Amino acid sequence: MHLPDGFIPLWQCGIYWIIALVALGYALIWARKNLDEKNIPLMAVLAAGIFAIQAMNIPIPWGTSGHMVGAALIAIIFVSPWAAVLVLSIVLILQGLIFGDGGITAMxxxxxxxxxxxxxVGFYTYKSLKGLGRIPAVFLASWASIFLASIVCSLELSLAGTFPLIEGLIFMGLYHAVIGCIEGVISVVVILGIDNVRPDLLSQWVRSKKPGAVE
Amino acid sequence: MHGLFEIDQEANKDSFMNNLDGRIKLISSILIIIYAVSSTDLLILVIIEIYLLLLISLSNVSAKYAIKRIALIIPFGGFVALIQPFFQPGNVIWTDPFGILQMTDYGLYFGTLLLFRVTVCVTSIVFLSSSTSMQDLVASAQKLGVPHQLAMLLNLTVRYLFFFYDQLMNILNAQSTRCFHIFNRKTTYQWRIKKVGETITMMFLRTFEQGEKVYLSMMSRGYTGNTRIYRAKERLDKRDFAFMGTTISMILILQMLNIMVL
Structure with missing residues (x-):
């Protein structure tokens, strides 16, 4: 899903950059207001961890491989979508600048x-589906975050005139619907694993099985 | 992520390009990328690519390493570029014997343009990252006005990238000594995915614990949130201005040529 440079015209890149910068600004304000000092270095260390996790190739049933994104997982663990915006932005900036994985204009x-x-999508899907139970909510939130991100990606490519809309939606949608299932299963394993080993790291909102218990 | 240590090794070599100021290389690379993305002429992209390869050769980077890195990234864009001739509108220049696929002249040009653009942009990033250390890159971004808090986060992330890469490798090596491999089809897919989930859980837990340790050690050294990033070289010298001037002149000349001749 990492779009390279050259696929999207410059003026459209400008619009996405403005949206991204405004969101990143909000995410930094959120970090200052809602995280204590301890969690700010944690965000950076977490970004490094996500970077390594994204480097891990995971087999996909029909023979290729993909990797985890982790946006929904971070949003759920930190009880805020802004945490995901902040961590993923750091990861994407470094992936683009150092590895060429994802472009600069397309960043x-x-x-x-x-x-x-x-x-x-990950955070609000989890919030609205929590009544179904923690495991299905985490799974569906992670799946939806990947699936809808890929749909938005194919819309952008179609607006750029680089990939036709219908074919893009079918290819990207189908491929990421499968990747999303894997992301969903892994996210569930991670949430249950953290809850087992270090329950203090999860907020009561994620630990409790009661719907609507928002901190 | 693969080749993280290789990138760091190349970036820390001693050469004309490695010794230039990080800010200059960052601005030049971004300018080249923006110009390449806006360009619609194949010849201009070829000239920029030659210029970038020349810069890479001045960076003391092994040619094999540079070509390998460029070739590794291009397949992502290459696929989208390859299918362009078959769906972009234009004059049909080829039809397959069954009449399903049609290749158009504009599609062929547009596909080639995308491929050339991606190649130039990736080469520019390969030049930047193999001639500038990651810490210098982040410090340069801060000098160029990236907000302090974001620069600090980027700086810390870069510092711990290597640590977590090592951690992940340790886990994967330990798993392989127990004859486990994610791609080994002798075990069920479900079980392998569960093991991947457990590996990622382990990475998360180590991340949290490392984050706590980092915070405590920063506090014990007087961290207040107003950290300054150390940079070995502060001032721009003649060589930096010469390099910047050459890059800007090249872009301006190419643009003039584009308007007048091409």
Whole structure:
């Protein structure tokens, strides 16, 4: 889903960059207001951890491989979509600048897709589906974050005139619907694992099985 | 992520390009990328690519390493570029024997343009990252006006990238000594995915614990939130201005040529 440079015209890149910068600004304000000092270095260390996690290739049933994004997982653990925007932005900036994974002009679009859409869809899907139970809510939130991010990505490519809309929606949608399932299963394993080993790291909102218990 | 240590090794070599100021290289690379993305002429993109390859050769980077890195990234864009001739509108220049696929002249041009653009942009990033250390890159971004808090986060992330890469490798090595491999099809897919989830849980837990340790050690050294990032070289010298001037002149000349001749 990492869009490279050259696929989106400059003026459209500008629009995505503006949206990404405004969101990043809000995420930094959120970090200052809602995190204590301890959690600010934690965000950076977490971004490094997510970077390593994204480097891990995961097999996909039909023979190729993909990797985890983790936006929904971060949004759920930190009880805010802004945490996902912040961490994913840091990861995407470094991936683009150092590894060429995702472009520089397209970085705004990548932050919009994976950070903003991924984080917000993940968080609000979890919030609205928590009544179903923690496991299905985490699974569906992670799945939806990947699936909808890929739909937005194919819309952007279609607006750019680089990929036709219907084919893009079918290819990207189908591929990421499967990737999303894997992301969902892994997110569930991670949430249950953290809850087992270090329950103090999870907020009561994620630990409690009662719907609507927001901190 | 693969080749993280290789990138760091190349960036810390001693050469004309490595010794230039990070800010100058960052601005030049971004300018080149913006110009390449806005360009619609194949010849201009070829000239920029030659210029970038020349810069890479001045960076003391091994040619094999540079070509490998460029080739590794291009397949992502290459696929989208390859299918362009078959769906972009234009004059049909080829039809397959079954009449399903049609190749258009504009599609062929647009596909080639995308491929050239992606190649130039990736080469520019390969030049930047193999001639500038990651810490210098982040410090340069801060000097250029990136907000302090974001620069500090980027700086800390870069510092811990290597640590977590090592941690992940340790986990994967430990798993392989127990004959586990994610891609080994002798075990069920479900079980392998569960193990991947557990590996990622472990990474998360180590991340949290490391984050706490980092915070405590920063506090014990007097961290107040107003950290300054150390930079070895502060002032721009003649070589920096010469390099910046050359890059801007090249872009301006190419643009003039584009308007007048091409």
């Amino acid at each position: 705004g679009a990548n932050i919009v897709n994976m950070g903003i859409v991924g984080g917000f």
